[in-house]
Amino acid sequence: MTTGAPTPTYPARPRRSRLRTYLPLGIAAWLVLEIWLLTVVAGAASGFAVFLLLVAGFILGSVVIKRAGRRAFRNLTETLQQQQSGVPPTNGGGEGNGLMMLGGLLLMIPGLISDALGLLLLIPPVQKALSRYAERAIDRKIREAAPGSVGDAFQQARIHRPDGKVVQGEVIREENPTTDPGPRPPLNR
Numbered sequence: 146m147t148t149g150a151p152t153p154t155y156p157a158r159p160r161r162s163r164l165r166t167y168l169p170l171g172i173a174a175w176l177v178l179e180i181w182l183l184t185v186v187a188g189a190a191s192g193f194a195v196f197l198l199l200v201a202g203f204i205l206g207s208v209v210i211k212r213a214g215r216r217a218f219r220n221l222t223e224t225l226q227q228q229q230s231g232v233p234p235t236n237g238g239g240e241g242n243g244l245m246m247l248g249g250l251l252l253m254i255p256g257l258i259s260d261a262l263g264l265l266l267l268i269p270p271v272q273k274a275l276s277r278y279a280e281r282a283i284d285r286k287i288r289e290a291a292p293g294s295v296g297d298a299f300q301q302a303r304i305h306r307p308d309g310k311v312v313q314g315e316v317i318r319e320e321n322p323t324t325d326p327g328p329r330p331p332l333n334r
Contacts, residue, residue: 179256186257202260206252209267213245244272 187195220242227233244266251263265271 175258179258182257183255198257198260199255202252202255202263206249206254206263209249209252209263210246213242213249216245217242244275 183195186198248263248266251259251266254263266275
């Protein structure tokens with residue numbers, strides 16, 4: 146039996162990015178590889194040796210994160226004190242704290258591959274090379290971005306309705322309302 150109501154047509158779903166498609170697969174493969182490597186090492190040495198390696202990695206990672214956090218806080222305090230005294234702040238002391246924290250986090254994650262990557266991030270030449278690469282990549286993305294400010298981005302925000310249509314709108318507020326409309330009725334959904 147038909148009611149004569151039109152069948153709703155839904156717009157085509159937007160295509161998922163490659164990152165959203167392959168990231169879960171990559172994480173699953175990384176976890177399987179970590180577990181397999183731990184079992185191989187445990188078979189070659191012993192389970193207790195692997196346990197000691199994991200505990201040592203966790204302790205070393207927490208020490209690295211604590212040290213990098215203290216250094217970042219000290220640099221922030223010094224910069225704020227220099228700004229308050231009118232001296233232009235020096236920008237040389239805060240390099241590598243983020244990469245050190247990432248390296249410490251990778252050391253804390255159980256696994257030998259993550260430990261190797263964490264130790265690699267603690268080497269100063271590697272930190273400098275990665276920071277230069279990230280800085281160049283961010284500069285390139287900023288140059289490719291459309292002109293405008295953050296305020297423009299908020300002004301161009303759109304409201305998406307459940308049926309997929311986009312409704313653009315603007316809120317106009319009167320500074321001095323001439324009449325008081327009284328209490329407002331409750332919102333019903």
